[in-house]
Amino acid sequence: MSQSVYALNVGREGFDRLALVQKIYGPKSREWLLRSGLRPGMRVLELACGTGAMTRVIADSIVPGGSLVAVDNSEAQLETAKASCAGVDGVEFVRADACATGLPEGSFDLVYFRLLAMHLPDPAGLLRHIRTLLKPGGILVCEEAAIDSTFTDPPYAEQLILHEMAAALASDHGSDFNVARRLGSLINEAGFESLEVSAHMPIYVRGEEKFLEVASFGEALNHWQSAPIEVIREGREICEDLSRAASDERVVYGLSTMRQFAAKRPAAA
Template sequence: MIALQLLQMDILKEKMKQDDRYTLATGELGAHRLSILNKVHKPYTEFLLQRVGLEAGMVVADIGCGTGNVSNWLAQQVGDNGSVFGVDISAEQLEQARKNAKVEGLSNVTFSLGSAYATGLPLESFDLVYCRFLLMHLTQPTDALNQMQSLLKPGGILVCEEADFSCTFCDPPSRAYERCFELFMTISDIRGQHFRLGATLYRFFMDVGLANSEVCLFQPVVLHQDNKRLIDLSLFEAVDALIEAGITTPQEIDQTITQIRALAADEKTVFGIPRVTQVWARK
């Protein structure tokens, strides 16, 4: 039985090799989850970008910009004399990003369709290039890092934030919470993606020639129900991918989501969400 299961896993891995599909929902369907994610991570991201030297007048690229939460904040920081270019492979994400920029009255941010491997942006044109939770979804993260590095002007700064899904906790401990992240790491392994990438992000920078990199770690801890919903919403959006891969069942997913929602509603329960590695380097 074990040999058969291993064979089936090998077949799945071969079938889904080089699979850069985004596991979660995009566009309007994923906007609420992304707004919670941004609320949780916003303080750490903003501190990082200010720490590395973000200032008015800069030309900035946000790769894998999603619904534009960070892009629009960057546009506010660089001001009228600066500009921000957000790139994403999803037209649905970009539609939301443009709507959000319009609501905020921003005229110095532009969103365009492109991949992390071929952004469509002009080379050596940016003072700062940024991505958050992008490389972990890719099968060739170093290729994307090389592409982002090529966008920088000499002396420009590359800044990346990536998560490690193997570093989470729930207190009191919960098997449902553990199972959620087991499922995410399994689908990542099957697809050849990197949901543990935070632990190796510094090494990836070194591999592409950014030897003067700096690194920092942090792990958000969420207490209140509105933020803790990030976990069950993420699992709910991944249902189709997880079931397609054959690593869970609708019954297990329903049970796991129900249990995590109950934990989220319990103010005595603490969620330690995936640890994040921040790495930055000057070209």
């Protein structure tokens, strides 16, 4: 399969889930970007900007003198991102495929993406494209979640089934929701150097954050066109069981580990 089909809602319908993603993961994303070299004055590219949660954070970090191109292949996402970044200066929104943006080669100081490679059939192709877009010595910063790392304490068997179903769903969409587990190798193989890595897992006993896994999986079930009806029905029952677990303050809920990567395009290449 050369083209993957995006597995989640876009635009207004996907906004609340991505706002929750930002609430949970956003502070560490910002920290990682700054630690990896995001600075005022840089020319930055954000791929798969979604509804613009990190677009705003990046734009605020590169003033004065910086500029940001925010790319997504969904018009609905871009419209929502533009609205949520109203009043933010120095951002240009572009609709393009992240793997073939058509943007000028060698023109960015830093390229960033979060939760994109997991939706693509060819994450290695994405990384090779990013390498051409960066200036020599330019920085790649990216973050991907390992979807099968979630846990509950006490353990719910339903969650293991969810992991299996999510893997099958991704495979039917031509992608790999656990690409985070091999992204370091892919970055090295794409010709980057000076790889840095980190990871963090958000864990909760209460709050809306506990529902992120169920909300994301429930949404993805709606887009799983090729699955038999019994599979979708089983998926919905799992969502109900895990929602009950998330509502129970005696259940500890561990969300997906976010793996963070930074690397450089070699200066001489």
